[in-house]
Amino acid sequence: MGSGEWHVEKRSSLKSELSKDIGESESSQECGSLSIIVLGASGDLAKKKTFPALFNLYRQGFLPPSEVHIFGYARSKMTDDDLRDRIRGHLIPRNVTAEISEDVLNFLHLIKYVSGSYDTEDGFHLLDDEISKYECQKNSQEHSKRLFYLALPPSVYPSVCRMIKLCCMNKSDLGWTRIVVEKPFGRDLESAEQLSAQIGELFDESQIYRIDHYLGKELVQNLLVMRFANRLFLPLWNRDNIANVQIVFREDFGTQGRGGYFDQYGIIRDIIQNHLLQVLCLVAMEKPVSIKPEHIRDEKVKVLQAVNLIKDEEVVLGQYEGYKDDPTVPEDSNTPTFATMVLRIHNERWEGVPFILKAGKALNSRKAEIRVQFKDVPGDIFKCNKQGRNEFVIRLQPSEALYMKLTVKQPGLEMSTIQSELDLSYGQRYQGVVIPEAYERLILDTIKGDQQHFVRRDELKAAWEIFTPLLHRIDKGEFKPISYKPGTRGPAEADELLAKAGYVQTHGYIWIPPTL
Ligand SMILES: NC(=O)C1=CN([C@@H]2O[C@H](COP(=O)(O)OP(=O)(O)OC[C@H]3O[C@@H](n4cnc5c(N)ncnc54)[C@H](OP(=O)(O)O)[C@@H]3O)[C@@H](O)[C@H]2O)C=CC1
């Protein structure tokens, strides 16, 4: 392995890794085997994200074939080979090498498909038989570890969880059963709480992994390190110095044939209530007592509970022209494909600092970033405040980077100032390093039993509390989206809201990701 490569040394055994991280006894680890069951294996997410993530983990030695088996489960009638053919083309390696096709073959060979319904016992008994057969072969029934990944519409979560509990649990206290559930977890506070209660009756919170793939992104994971391991930021990170914070998600494509799904949810439920709010938590929370998952999640809940209700006058909604041309979208759809809103955190650190969350589809660019804008320098002797404010930007994607926008002396004889940046661009700084996919990381965390990057039940509740009143008004048609042209910045009113909230745009300066 080259020295510049990511931390992916082959694991000789999954057992030692697990015992170290989740504190299981060595003896229980020694006989264990791991079954990963992808429910909804015939679907889009499974094909595009779940199986490719498992493949990457397999290639890096985290899923040794002697200890791991993978099962696909769905209603579609398919053979093992049909499923393998379906996913083969999506197992795109990041570093193409000669042995890759052999890796693909070996990985696909680990996968077994079982067909059955989501609400009757027959299929799940069949699934349990297959898993048990494999565990017997490995002589590890007493220590079986079963990871169920629900790549399914949330409507079937309760029945699927019931069936797992009834038919497919690990057979002794020495192993474990864990459930990974995808967003959207509910449509509003009431439905989310109902879903939580239904699943909570069947599984302990420690068995439930609510995935939000933004928490698996490299630069999102860097937020806590950056904030709490650098003296530089500690004294600055508050209302005395920060004027406003923007958390932005932009896509340069529309709903791409997922209009039917999207229309039931809209941009707030699809992106803002989960991905952007999770990022806000990490930007705004207080320092946790330690990096233990519960300490971190305690702080996330506290900051969410301090968010005020969103004011109508601090929201702009948009819908791109042509959205309703999708035959699966109702002609009178009121669903926003764009939203900008201001969240206000009522606590000592952030009182008065607007957190502007912005997300949109079919815009003029694709990017996700956090932009922390600092206040003007008091007593500006260079008279350079008008050129622009200091900004600290965390570019989540594409071209991952941390950069600080600063005022510096223009090189040359004159004493004049210009805007420039201190730039940590990952592509340049970490050449040859492959940044892991979010799903890859999060599945590995699930195997290790680390819930740090997963959403806890009380966190989810607090998140829905913030958005539910606004969402209900939109659902009732009381709040209308403004039409915008695809390929633009979205409604002009959103930029006006930004300015009203105090964001000062720097003109004549643009950050260009450095090329190698
Ligand atoms: N696709 C994506 O990019 C993303 C998806 N997600 C979430 O992941 C989960 C799965 O998404 P995705 O794979 O796109 O979903 P799909 O619509 O592709 O559904 C997955 C599988 O579930 C079964 N299924 C579909 N509709 C129903 C239904 N009404 N009742 C019972 N079973 C059904 C189908 O399998 P069969 O008929 O064979 O049983 C299907 O292959 C969802 O919660 C989604 O919101 C989250 C982020 C991104």
Ligand SMILES: O=C1O[C@H](COP(=O)(O)O)[C@@H](O)[C@H](O)[C@H]1O
């Ligand atoms: O969860 C979702 O995320 C994707 C965007 O994910 P990214 O990792 O590519 O930024 C979005 O397209 C989709 O609508 C949403 O459901």
